[in-house]
Amino acid sequence: xxxxxxxxxxxxxxxxxxxxxxxxxxxxxxxxxxxxxxxxxxxxxxxxxxxxxxxxxxxxxxxxxxxxxxxxxxxxxxxxxxxxxxxxxxxxxxxxxxxxxxxxxxxxxxxxxxxxxxxxxxxxxxxxxxxxxxxxxxxxxxxxxxxxxxxxxxxxxxxxxxxxxxxxxxxxxxxxxxxxxxxxxxxxxxxxxxxxxxxxxxxxxxxxxxxxxxxxxxxxxxxxxxxxxxxxxxxxxxxxxxxxxxxxxxxxxxxxxxxxxxxxxxxxxxxxxxxxxxxxxxxxxxxxxxxxxxxxxxxxxxxxxxxxxxxxxxxxxxxxxxxxxxxxxxxxxxxxxxxxxxxxxxx
Amino acid sequence: xxxxxxxxxxxxxxxxxxxxxxxxxxxxxxxxxxxxxxxxxxxxxxxxxxxxxxxxxxxxxxxxxxxxxxxxxxxxxxxxxxxxxxxxxxxxxxxxxxxxxxxxxxxxxxxxxxxxxxxxxxxxxxxxxxxxxxxxxxxxxxxxxxxxxxxxxxxxxxxxxxxxxxxxxxxxxxxxxxxxxxxxxxxxxxxxxxxxxxxxxxxxxxxxxxxxxxxxxxxxxxxxxxxxxxxxxxxxxxxxxxxxxxxxxxxxxxxxxxxxxxxxxxxxxxxxxxxxxxxxxxxxxxxxxxxxxxxxxxxxxxxxxxxxxxxxxxxxxxxxxxxxxxxx
Numbered sequence: 001x002x003x004x005x006x007x008x009x010x011x012x013x014x015x016x017x018x019x020x021x022x023x024x025x026x027x028x029x030x031x032x033x034x035x036x037x038x039x040x041x042x043x044x045x046x047x048x049x050x051x052x053x054x055x056x057x058x059x060x061x062x063x064x065x066x067x068x069x070x071x072x073x074x075x076x077x078x079x080x081x082x083x084x085x086x087x088x089x090x091x092x093x094x095x096x097x098x099x100x101x102x103x104x105x106x107x108x109x110x111x112x113x114x115x116x117x118x119x120x121x122x123x124x125x126x127x128x129x130x131x132x133x134x135x136x137x138x139x140x141x142x143x144x145x146x147x148x149x150x151x152x153x154x155x156x157x158x159x160x161x162x163x164x165x166x167x168x169x170x171x172x173x174x175x176x177x178x179x180x181x182x183x184x185x186x187x188x189x190x191x192x193x194x195x196x197x198x199x200x201x202x203x204x205x206x207x208x209x210x211x212x213x214x215x216x217x218x219x220x221x222x223x224x225x226x227x228x229x230x231x232x233x234x235x236x237x238x239x240x241x242x243x244x245x246x247x248x249x250x251x252x253x254x255x256x257x258x259x260x261x262x263x264x265x266x267x268x269x270x271x272x273x274x275x276x277x278x279x280x281x282x283x284x285x286x287x288x289x290x291x292x293x294x295x296x297x298x299x300x301x302x303x304x305x306x307x308x309x310x311x312x313x314x315x316x317x318x319x320x321x322x323x324x325x326x327x328x329x330x331x332x333x334x335x336x337x338x339x340x341x342x343x344x345x346x347x
Numbered sequence: 348x349x350x351x352x353x354x355x356x357x358x359x360x361x362x363x364x365x366x367x368x369x370x371x372x373x374x375x376x377x378x379x380x381x382x383x384x385x386x387x388x389x390x391x392x393x394x395x396x397x398x399x400x401x402x403x404x405x406x407x408x409x410x411x412x413x414x415x416x417x418x419x420x421x422x423x424x425x426x427x428x429x430x431x432x433x434x435x436x437x438x439x440x441x442x443x444x445x446x447x448x449x450x451x452x453x454x455x456x457x458x459x460x461x462x463x464x465x466x467x468x469x470x471x472x473x474x475x476x477x478x479x480x481x482x483x484x485x486x487x488x489x490x491x492x493x494x495x496x497x498x499x500x501x502x503x504x505x506x507x508x509x510x511x512x513x514x515x516x517x518x519x520x521x522x523x524x525x526x527x528x529x530x531x532x533x534x535x536x537x538x539x540x541x542x543x544x545x546x547x548x549x550x551x552x553x554x555x556x557x558x559x560x561x562x563x564x565x566x567x568x569x570x571x572x573x574x575x576x577x578x579x580x581x582x583x584x585x586x587x588x589x590x591x592x593x594x595x596x597x598x599x600x601x602x603x604x605x606x607x608x609x610x611x612x613x614x615x616x617x618x619x620x621x622x623x624x625x626x627x628x629x630x631x632x633x634x635x636x637x638x639x640x641x642x643x644x645x646x647x648x649x650x651x652x653x654x655x656x657x658x659x660x661x662x663x664x665x666x667x668x669x670x671x672x673x674x675x
Contacts, residue, residue, distance in 0.1 A: 085466070138664055141411070141466070142617045146664070149604055150657020156650035257650075266470055279464045311485060311596070315478030321471035322457065329461035 004046045004059070008035070023276040023285040026327075030274065031295045034302060042305040054178040058301060066297030067185035068093075068244040068261075072268035073275070073289040074189075074196050075237030080272050082230050083213040083281025084133055084140035088125070089241035089268060091151025093261030096122045096245030098155040101164040101255030104171060111170040119242045125151070126238025130231035144234075148265070155257035165254040175250025185247050189290075192240065197286055206284075209233065213281025270317075271296055274324055296320075357667055358614030358626035364659070365633050372636065376643045382509060382519055384639070389529075390522035392635035394419065394587040395605055396628060397528055399613075400535045401579025402606040403627045407539070408572045409552040409619030410465040414454065414472035415580050416602030420595065421480040422447055422584025427488040427594030436494040444581045450476065451577015455570035473603070480596035487595035495592050499523055524590045528628075531582065535624040548572060552619030608656055609634055612663050616671070633659065 012032045019025055038045040048057035072089050079086045096118040103114035125147060132143035166172075177184040200206035211219045212226045219226040241261075248260045269279075274292035277284050299320065303313045326332055372379045398415050405412045422443045429439040454472045458465050504521040539545040547568040550558040559565045588594055607617075613630030615622030637655050641647045 132664075136665070136668060138668060139617055142611070142664055145604065145607065146657050146660050149608060149660065150654050153650040153653030153657065156648070157654065161648050161650060269467075270470075273467065279466065309481070309485070311481035312478050314474035315482070318471040318474035318478065321467060321474065325457070325463045325467050325471070326461060329463055331461045 002046060004048055005039075008046070008059075021285065021288070023283075023288045024291065027275050027288050027291040027295055031291055031298060034295065034298050038298075038302055038305070042302065045302075045305055050181075053181055055181050058305065060183065062294065062297050062301050063186050064183040065301070066294050067183070067189050068247055068264060069267045069271055069293040069297060070189045070290050071192060071240045071244040071247070072237075072264060073271040073293045074192055074286065075233075075240030076265075076268040076272050077275070077277065077284045077286055077289045078196075078200070078209055078233040079140070079237045080269070080277050080279060081209045081213045081281055081284035082233050083216070084230065084233070085144070085269065085279065086129060086234060086237045086241075087141060087144040087265050088129060088147035088151055089237060089244075090261035090263065090265040091148050091155070092122050092125050092238050092241040093245030093248055093264065094152055094155040094255075094257045095125060095158065096242040097249030097255040097260045098158040098164075098257050100171065100246055100249055101166050102158050104168050105164050105166045111168055114171070115174075115246060118246060119239060122238045122242025122245065123235055126235035126241075129238060130234035133234060134227045134231035152257055155255075155260075159255055159257050161257075163254050163256050167253065171250050172253055173250075175247045188243065188247070192243065193286060193290065196236075200284075200286070205229075210283055213283070267296055268293070270321060270324075273328075274320075276328075278328070353670055354621050355614070355623070356670055357663060358623050358629065360666060361612050361614055361626060361629050361633060361663065364612075365629055365636065368633065368636050368640070372640050372643070376640075379639070379643065382507075386519065386521055386525065388632060388635050388639060389525035390590070392631050393522075393524035393528035394583045394590060394599075395602065395609065395634070396583075396631040397531045397586055398580055398583035398602060399606040399609040399627050399631050400531050400624055401576040401583070402603065403610040403613075403615050403622060403624060404535070404539070404548060404572050404579075405465075405576045406607070406610050406615050406617055407552045407619060407622050408548045408569060409555065410458070410569070410572065411469065411607070411617075412451075412454075412472075412573065412576045412580075413466065413469040413603050414450075414476055415576070415583075415606050416599040417473045417476035417480065418447055418450060418577060418580035419584040419587060419602055420597070420599045421476040421483075422581045423588050423591075423594035423598065424480045424483050424488065424596045425594070426585060426588050427490050428483050430490055430492045430495075431488055436492060440585055443585060444578060447581020447584070448574050448578040451580070452570060452574035454577070455573025458573065459566050459569045477596075484594075484596060487593055487597075489593045490588060495589070499589055502526065522590075524586050527582070527586045527589070531579070532624060532628045539624050544568065544571065549620055552621075554620075605634060605656075608660050611667075612659055614663075614667075616667055617664075 012028070012035070016025070016028055016032065019028065045058050048055055048059060075089065076086060099118040099121050100114050103109040103117055104111065109117070129144050129147060132138045133140050173184060175185060179187045200209065208224055208229045211224060212229050216226050245261060249255050271293035272289045273279065274295055275285055275288035277289065299317065300313065303316060369379070378384065398419055402412055402415055425446065426439050426443050429442065430436060450472065454468050457463055458468050502523040504526055505518055506521050507519045508516045509519055510516055539548070547558070547563045550561065550563050551565055551568055555565060609630035610622065610627050611617060611630070612633055613623070613626030613628070615626060634656060638652055641649065641652050
């Protein structure tokens with residue numbers, strides 16, 4: 001038993017016990033099971049040490065590395081809640097990184113200017129996505145496919161096809177720094193999560209989002225600005241992607257337009273689905289999506305801890321996708337529920 | 348004069364774009380007009396073409412298949428590995444096609460039976476096939492088999508001859524990969540236009556519930572469509588081994604997107620129910636021609652290809668949108 005055990009398990013147990021939200025229950029349970037597996041099968045997984053006032057260890061790595069997917073999942077949750085999907089977030093990450101690195105390294109911008117420019121460009125790309133989906137009424141998969149294909153080209157155009165390195169300390173801090181002993185990226189995620197949760201759950205915006213996903217036509221007849229709501233979600237998703245892109249770029253201190261954010265759009269969608277949202281829209285749960293993102297990151301870290309090569313890692317991931325799909329299948333779900341109910345009755 | 352079917356317009360438009368691109372290209376690079384370049388345009392893009400035809404069927408039925416690129420890479424490394432272990436080529440090909448078909452059918456079965464989103468299931472299929480490819484062999488394997496070295500070149504079609512600069516006659520060969528692409532297009536077109544299966548696909552893509560009420564075997568057809576796409580992906584993998592004489596588990600990342608793009612540019616509506624197999628061939632040739640033009644230009648970098656394809660996608664999606672609105 002280590003001090004980590006005394007803190008982690010009671011917290012998880014308390015969360016599982018006290019959560020009244022069905023949506024949060026399942027991803028939390030999945031995460032707990034995965035962590036339990038690691039507790040017994042991956043020695044050293046829970047080791048934490050304090051160096052120079054900072055916490056280090058695999059758990060901290062999961063939080064730090066998971067920050068990107070968590071940010072993407074925030075934006076993706078809202079997009080999926082309206083019944084859409086955004087395939088372009090990975091490419092937008094690459095564009096944001098390219099703008100940041102090019103601005104600082106080649107143009108000599110200050111970090112603040114470069115960050116503002118990168119986030120601004122990301123939001124502009126989201127504007128484009130939103131325009132196509134909400135106002136030109138193009139299917140989301142198709143509309144965002146355009147940027148997914150062209151976005152990386154755009155990023156390479158900005159960096160001139162080079163991998164641009166930078167050493168600016170403020171920018172390096174963004175992805176590698178520590179705040180209050182924890183990775184700074186975590187602070188960023190918490191701030192964004194708090195902001196999003198406030199905007200969607202303390203204002204009517206969340207209701208609008210779910211209503212739009214449920215039935216857009218009915219929504220418009222009821223006088224809700226369904227199109228504007230849809231439009232905004234894409235801008236927001238792109239903004240989150242921009243932030244994630246800044247972190248990814250800062251992590252490796254360079255902009256690599258080919259690889260930054262590659263396949264992360266799929267991880268983000270997966271995180272939201274593990275978090276219990278249906279791809280058909282109509283509901284979202286931010287915390288559950290965050291837990292979903294942590295689950296995926298923990299899975300990746302578990303595989304690395306078990307010395308599974310990065311090339312083969314997609315296989316277990318695929319099995320998770322299929323399992324999650326099956327658990328949420330409209331055909332299988334009632335049967336499973338019946339099966340569980342039968343088992344409980346004799347007791 | 349009879350007006351053409353409005354559903355044909357996007358395909359006709361893409362044919363126009365292909366000819367326009369080619370014409371402009373010829374003005375700038377007279378070498379583009381040489382028969383060899385044109386033949387290679389077919390040969391070099393045959394793998395994408397075969398895969399895109401499979402993807403078109405899925406899209407026509409209203410679904411989507413994200414596993415294409417991974418299955419192509421999986422087949423390539425499977426065949427290369429089997430041949431390396433001394434399995435006779437035809438048996439290896441048959442096994443690869445069987446595995447691809449079964450893989451697709453399994454995904455279709457999951458999608459249909461459990462009412463799962465095709466997007467997620469085929470995403471899982473993509474991860475699975477990619478991982479399995481690396482499990483078979485983590486690096487690229489070169490194929491050094493007599494069949495590939497001696498027999499395959501003999502399958503190239505001799506379609507005439509031309510004279511080189513020295514005035515000597517050299518034969519013009521249509522590469523075997525292009526023959527495969529031609530066969531796939533022909534059979535695909537016949538399957539889509541002239542069989543009950545093809546009509547069922549169009550019916551389901553237009554409206555699944557209407558199709559069910561009309562007595563179309565919806566479940567069987569949808570599962571078969573994914574099986575067909577798996578078969579075509581595996582066939583595309585075979586064609587690629589003919590082309591490159593090797594298998595590589597890391598290859599063809601993102602091929603599924605190119606395949607979808609080719610189908611859309613060729614006039615297939617992503618909503619399903621509207622589209623033409625020859626249109627997809629035109630879409631593939633446009634993508635290939637853009638690549639060739641960027642190469643010919645020399646000083647343009649490869650990322651312009653991506654931007655150009657993205658731009659074309661946008662134009663064609665917009666065109667489809669305008670046409671479907673006018674109809675409504």
